[in-house]
Amino acid sequence: MVRFSFRSLSWLGLCLALTGFGISQSTAKKNPPSIAEAKAFIDEAEARLMALSVDASRANWVQSTHITEDTEILSAQANERAIAAGVDFAKRATRFDGLNLPADMARKMKLLKLSLTLAAPSNPKESEELTRLVASMEGTYGKGKYCPEGQEKCLTLEDLTRLLANNRDPKQLLDGWVGWHRIAPPMRNDFKRYVELANKGARELGFADTGAMWRSKYDMPPDAFAKELDRLWNQVRPFYVSLHAYVRNRLRATYGDVVPATGPIPAHLLGNMWAQSWENIYPLVAPSGADPGFDLTEILKKRNTDDRQMVKYGEQFFTSLGFKPLPKTFWERSQFVKPRDREVVCHASAWDIDNVDDLRIKMCIDITAEDFNTIHHELGHNFYQRSYNQQPMLFRDSANDGFHEAVGDTIALSITPEYLVKLGLLDKSPDTSKDIGLLLKTALEKIAFLPFGLLIDQWRWKVFSGEIPAEKYNETWWQLKEKYQGVAPPVARTKDDFDPGAKYHVAANVPYTRYFLAHILQFQFHRALAQSAGCQGPLNRCSIYQSKEAGRRLDAMLSLGLSKPWPDALEAITGQRQMDATAVLDYFAPLQKWLDEQNKGKPVGW
Numbered sequence: 001m002v003r004f005s006f007r008s009l010s011w012l013g014l015c016l017a018l019t020g021f022g023i024s025q026s027t028a029k030k031n032p033p034s035i036a037e038a039k040a041f042i043d044e045a046e047a048r049l050m051a052l053s054v055d056a057s058r059a060n061w062v063q064s065t066h067i068t069e070d071t072e073i074l075s076a077q078a079n080e081r082a083i084a085a086g087v088d089f090a091k092r093a094t095r096f097d098g099l100n101l102p103a104d105m106a107r108k109m110k111l112l113k114l115s116l117t118l119a120a121p122s123n124p125k126e127s128e129e130l131t132r133l134v135a136s137m138e139g140t141y142g143k144g145k146y147c148p149e150g151q152e153k154c155l156t157l158e159d160l161t162r163l164l165a166n167n168r169d170p171k172q173l174l175d176g177w178v179g180w181h182r183i184a185p186p187m188r189n190d191f192k193r194y195v196e197l198a199n200k201g202a203r204e205l206g207f208a209d210t211g212a213m214w215r216s217k218y219d220m221p222p223d224a225f226a227k228e229l230d231r232l233w234n235q236v237r238p239f240y241v242s243l244h245a246y247v248r249n250r251l252r253a254t255y256g257d258v259v260p261a262t263g264p265i266p267a268h269l270l271g272n273m274w275a276q277s278w279e280n281i282y283p284l285v286a287p288s289g290a291d292p293g294f295d296l297t298e299i300l301k302k303r304n305t306d307d308r309q310m311v312k313y314g315e316q317f318f319t320s321l322g323f324k325p326l327p328k329t330f331w332e333r334s335q336f337v338k339p340r341d342r343e344v345v346c347h348a349s350a351w352d353i354d355n356v357d358d359l360r361i362k363m364c365i366d367i368t369a370e371d372f373n374t375i376h377h378e379l380g381h382n383f384y385q386r387s388y389n390q391q392p393m394l395f396r397d398s399a400n401d402g403f404h405e406a407v408g409d410t411i412a413l414s415i416t417p418e419y420l421v422k423l424g425l426l427d428k429s430p431d432t433s434k435d436i437g438l439l440l441k442t443a444l445e446k447i448a449f450l451p452f453g454l455l456i457d458q459w460r461w462k463v464f465s466g467e468i469p470a471e472k473y474n475e476t477w478w479q480l481k482e483k484y485q486g487v488a489p490p491v492a493r494t495k496d497d498f499d500p501g502a503k504y505h506v507a508a509n510v511p512y513t514r515y516f517l518a519h520i521l522q523f524q525f526h527r528a529l530a531q532s533a534g535c536q537g538p539l540n541r542c543s544i545y546q547s548k549e550a551g552r553r554l555d556a557m558l559s560l561g562l563s564k565p566w567p568d569a570l571e572a573i574t575g576q577r578q579m580d581a582t583a584v585l586d587y588f589a590p591l592q593k594w595l596d597e598q599n600k601g602k603p604v605g606w
């Protein structure tokens with residue numbers, strides 16, 4: 001579900017090779033630069049970053065599709081070169097601060113400075129320490145294992161993920177949950193020091209702290225952006241609370257008093273280590289008679305669909321909207337199936353190797369409904385990448401970091417029974433009374449995620465700003481988990497625990513708000529496109545397949561890339577300049593009604 005681009009490099013490795021930073025401010029003042037110099041600087045940055053990004057993409061592609069010690073080293077080196085150049089340009093861009101530039105140039109300067117997720121202090125010793133800390137925390141996370149007492153075998157996160165997803169014995173679930181969270185306390189002191197140093201670096205770049213630096217990427221003042229997120233959350237919160245109440249009640253039916261009748265739900269019972277999405281417990285909460293009456297996996301298998309045909313279905317979706325077919329090289333260079341003779345990264349991803357049209361996907365396709373979905377999602381990234389390839393290098397990305405993921409998911413929302421009928425995969429679509437099961441499953445995945453997607457950075461922003469001191473790291477983490485998610489720790493926690501560090505994105509310094517945004521935006525995009533496709537039915541049954549008008553609107557947004565502030569891009573596709581979570585409510589309206597009936601007379605809230 002990821003895509004590879006220059007900008008993604010800045011979260012892969014952060015800032016290495018930070019020496020040689022400090023372009024002296026006094027020199028800049030003595031010789032104020034001209035607009036012509038600024039233009040030359042931008043031209044140099046775009047040409048250099050383009051070349052390095054293509055090199056890095058090639059090295060990373062080979063590494064991901066042919067894992068050996070050598071390809072790992074080569075890709076790490078290529079990434080380091082690209083990141084170092086990005087950091088260098090970010091620092092050099094500050095020389096042009098205060099210069100009155102044409103809008104396009106000013107935006108490019110800003111993007112250069114904002115491309116970092118971590119700013120190292122100019123003191124080389126501190127910079128080196130910060131780099132080491134982040135690498136060490138990510139390493140601790142990556143190597144994390146739980147070794148149950150008296151057993152030979154240690155459990156990896158993969159093992160524990162499966163346990164949390166499938167096991168229904170509360171004791172074993174608790175054991176797995178506690179076991180995994182033990183990897184994090186050793187990171188606690190490193191994390192504290194990382195916060196200090198990262199803030200120092202952010203302040204040198206002129207931001208109040210690292211959190212403010214992250215929030216500055218959204219074309220509005222950092223604090224206004226935080227308020228915007230609260231507003232969106234409050235739009236969907238009542239629906240989340242209904243879902244929470246229903247799930248809590250059903251979990252009580254399975255687990256009894258381990259689940260309180262009125263309080264927050266214990267975090268180990270929701271099918272996921274972080275309680276971030278709940279689709280794995282669908283069998284425990286499924287309504288009776290909600291079987292849609294068909295199984296896409298079975299249908300695809302029965303028809304002997306192969307991997308190429310699976311991807312062809314995805315491509316056909318986009319050509320039906322009026323997009324050009326994928327280039328010949330896509331079919332020659334992509335990895336669709338797991339090779340038999342070597343190690344590869346199977347996690348699905350979409351690539352744009354040359355930042356023009358060397359598009360590829362890398363998957364290990366299984367003939368399943370899930371991968372049918374994933375292919376549509378990944379191709380969403382590819383078509384986005386190709387649509388903005390006419391933009392200058394620095395604008396070849398999504399309008400903000402939530403948009404890329406949202407586009408892939410928007411396309412996947414159009415995989416409706418009616419769409420499958422049009423493809424000839426299904427004879428007729430089931431009537432909408434069968435939709436509750438499907439909607440509930442989607443809500444367990446996407447609505448349950450919303451408060452989680454929000455709280456990770458709520459916590460980190462407060463940590464970076466100093467509002468949360470180190471001795472309160474864990475306590476406030478759980479306060480936010482309870483406030484937003486209505487989820488509680490399954491056993492008492494102490495200040496020596498460091499539960500945030502048991503989540504990858506915290507340990508590895510990866511901002512998280514983009515996932516919250518993507519989960520809101522995809523419904524807003526879907527509603528707007530469904531309207532332009534003239535869909536009259538319930539929103540969850542609308543597919544934009546074969547609508548040239550929806551395709552035109554979609555492309556109007558995609559082709560802007562990052563060239564304009566994101567409200568312009570949002571307006572191009574939806575006509576609205578504000579993000580709007582009411583589309584979420586529209587999409588799930590039948591489920592909301594059903595949940596209200598189920599919850600009647602039962603406690604709601606925590």
Ligand SMILES: [Zn+2]
Binds near residue numbers: 003378
């Ligand atoms: Zn994706």
